[in-house]
Amino acid sequence: xxxxxxxxxxxxxxxxxxxxxxxxxxxxxxxxxxxxxxxxxxxxxxxxxxxxxxxxxxxxxxxxxxxxxxxxxxxxxxxxxxxxxxxxxxxxxxxxxxxxxxxxxxxxxxxxxxxxxxxxxxxxxxxxxxxxxxxxxxxxxxxxxxxxxxxxxxxxxxxxxxxxxxxxxxxxxxxxxxxxxxxxxxxxxxxxxxxxxxxxxxxxxxxxxxxxxxxxxxxxxxxxxxxxx
Ligand code: SAH
Numbered sequence: 518x519x520x521x522x523x524x525x526x527x528x529x530x531x532x533x534x535x536x537x538x539x540x541x542x543x544x545x546x547x548x549x550x551x552x553x554x555x556x557x558x559x560x561x562x563x564x565x566x567x568x569x570x571x572x573x574x575x576x577x578x579x580x581x582x583x584x585x586x587x588x589x590x591x592x593x594x595x596x597x598x599x600x601x602x603x604x605x606x607x608x609x610x611x612x613x614x615x616x617x618x619x620x621x622x623x624x625x626x627x628x629x630x631x632x633x634x635x636x637x638x639x640x641x642x643x644x645x646x647x648x649x650x651x652x653x654x655x656x657x658x659x660x661x662x663x664x665x666x667x668x669x670x671x672x673x674x675x676x677x678x679x680x681x682x683x684x685x686x687x688x689x690x691x692x693x694x695x696x697x698x699x700x701x702x703x704x705x706x707x708x709x710x711x712x713x714x715x716x717x718x719x720x721x722x723x724x725x726x727x728x729x730x731x732x733x734x735x736x737x738x739x740x741x742x743x744x745x746x
Pocket of ligand 1: 575579580581582605606607608609610611612613626627628629632653654655656671672725726727728729730732
């Protein structure tokens, strides 16, 4: 991985000011975000903004999440290495790269083929090969590869999608996802121990909508993801 580049200082500053000083404690998460060149996941014109404290546009009406959000969601998954992880909403592939550094095998689903292709290319260029990117409706999960030790959803669902629930590992599986509509969303941490489910609301958030069978319905076929009911 390109650990030395012109953005190294900006990246270090991001980790200290935006993550560590705001309470991210997981040393592996901090190290992953120190290592992964976030600027590679945005277009050339936006690279100088890549380490700012905000989301950025990545095309197809989608955004790369704010660094803090990526760190927080990653920390909530409590990965120790070796886990099988499902990600719904590849987007730029940045969160995917962080997961690759933290877990054993990552499966990531994206509904926009163009975003999926671009993310797969960058991940390969960075030498991250413990990942499979699939194009499709991630609200249905990836039954063939289940169960997953951890599931992360990076688009807001109207409610916890049933298929993702059943694909979560019965022994200590953890899922983090935003639930809500365009007015109000909460990040939820779901943990499963056999038939015991714990659902914790950990904070208010703002994500683009999860569009799919167990998500929201797109209003138009031409994919204006911002216009949903
Ligand atoms: N973690 C990503 C966030 C991307 S935004 C990043 O930081 O770059 C959320 C992504 O979810 C978008 O790319 C959107 O196209 C995708 N998405 C929305 N609904 C989806 C679905 N049902 N299946 C798969 N991907 C979906």
